[in-house]
Amino acid sequence: MSLRTALVSLGIAAAGGALVVGAASPALANGAHDDWGHHHDGHHHEFYQGRVNAPGGLNLRDKPTRGSAVIRHAHHGEIVSIFCKTPGESVKGNPLWYLLADGTWAWGAARFIDNIGPAPRWC
Template identity: 75%
Template sequence: MSLRTALVRLGIAAAGGALVVAGASPALASGATGAGDDRGHHQGHHPKFYKGVVTAPGGLNLRDKPTRGSTFLGLLPYGTTVKIFCKTSGENVKGNSLWYLLADGTWAWGTARFIDNIGPVPRWC
């Protein structure tokens, strides 16, 4: 193997490792510390989690991306209170293109169409 090939492979491996670390958890990327930390807005900080309640009559499908066609990760029953980390734009679901990144055990996406906020509106991801 040439020196150039070895350096290219090393660079690819390092970049891949950085992506894995950066994508491991939004909580890690944000510098969040402990679970359940709801300090509120002070000194320019956002609360770690926001709250919502599932309003989908048949339950809320959890996805690995903010689209209905992405991998199904689970189902939350109607009335479940959820922890919301942040929101982003995604596939439009019945007139609402916002999706929430939920932090209830598994980091998964749920359409905001079927989650009512409890308290402040979540920050953007």
């Protein structure tokens, strides 16, 4: 089970900018990752890096769609940690979204995040 699937199945809710997850232990079962990129088989997986390129900054959302709730706002030029990528709603011709691992687990449209180094892995 992917982290995204586990989190969605647990019914994530944004509360005051923080992520609230009911029954966190199932989300970490079956080899999932925790907030620091540690795989629960004992291996460490580094996060990917990106830089926000949207001139006015980028709204980070609770789902990979433009109509979903805004979790927080990333400023132009901000360096973000990316956990993985997934297809979602197309933004200016780019259907990819990045799950950001900054403590909020928010989604950002890949159209507005330039990769620093290798492209993120699939979720």
